Amino acid sequence: MTLLCSELEVHDIVDVPTSSREDAWAVRVLNLLTMIPVLQAGDCVRELPVFGLIEGVFLTGVIDELCYNIKGELELNELKTRSRPVMPSEAQRRRDHFQVCLYKYIFDAMVQGCLKPDIFTSHVSLSPEQLLGSEVKQHAQKAGFTVSTFGDLLELLCLNLTFSDIPHIDCLKINYNHQESNILLGTDIVLYEEKKVREKAQYYLAYWKGQREAQGVDIEEAWKCQFCDYSEICDWRRTRAEMPLQRSGPKKTK
Structure with a gap:
């Protein structure tokens, strides 16, 4: 199953015209806003955007799937497709493990209330006073939100996340599928250790900050x-x- 097919199982994809960087980001924020009540109701969401800071660097990503398992735990499922019907190398799997650990780190911080509007304005150079385009406002109204500016939408997102009572992610899974046949090649259960995740992030980001050689x-x-x-x-x-x-x-x- 492709990521697109998986996403279409739970919701339709709507094309929203944008006319500014703030509009484009607003659509991503709206996508996340509409998924909060779904998670609160105990249902499954797919293609969930995540935003946050780690070691002072703004990171974004998209979680393939979040759902509750039979134990009631919030579970992250990442789908990786393979062109050949073999599992990836250990090196590639380590990369994938780190990716989903970062997603958990960012998501958990979001539902803890760590995401603030000024993170977007200071790290991504977006203007909170920017008026949203008519198509974006119409899209927001259909989702039940009345907003005028990008800043209005950010405030709404942060408040909804802070008071959502959505739990932290408990389980991390990566499913490897053969692209052509859609056969499941294997599943990795990923162990999350926050200290090691932060240390690894510090190491990688030090290069991009100019603090170490390649x-x-x-x-x-x-x-x-x-x-x-x-x-x-x-x-x-x-x-x-x-x-x-x-x-x-x-x-x-x-």
């Missing part, structure tokens, strides 16, 4: 280098290429 991938992930735009000037690749030459240098004479 570091080469593990040797089993070296295949990624063929798709890298900087492979020709990469110090790590050059160092790795020189290592065999150093080992096979002239032998010492006795």
Whole structure:
């Protein structure tokens, strides 16, 4: 099953014309707003947007599916499709595990009331005073919200999240499906440890903040280098290429 088919099972997709960056973000915010009462009612939602800060950096994502399991726990299900009928490598699975852990971290912070309107305005350079386009306002009214500006919508979102009583995510699952046959190849149950997630995020974000040099991938992930735009000037690749030459240098004479 594709992500689109999965999404269409629970709601229709509506195209909303936008005329500004604030309009485009407003549609994402409205999508999240409409999903809050669905989760409160104990039902399933798909393609749920998440926004938040981690280590001072604004991150966004889309959770494939949130639903309640038979124990009443809120469960995140991530769908990954594979072009070949085999499970991904350990390196790729570690990447996927980190992704869903980040989603949980951001979502949990949202329902704790950590998401504030100024996060959007300061980190994404959006104007709270920006008037929403007529199509966006009409879309909001159909969903039961009367708003005029982007700031109105942000206030509404943050209030609804803070007082929603939606629980934290308890379980993280990743389903790997073969794209052509839709056969389930396997399911990973992901262990969440917040300390390790934060440490890993700190490490990765330090590079984007200019606080550390780039570091080469593990040797089993070296295949990624063929798709890298900087492979020709990469110090790590050059160092790795020189290592065999150093080992096979002239032998010492006795």
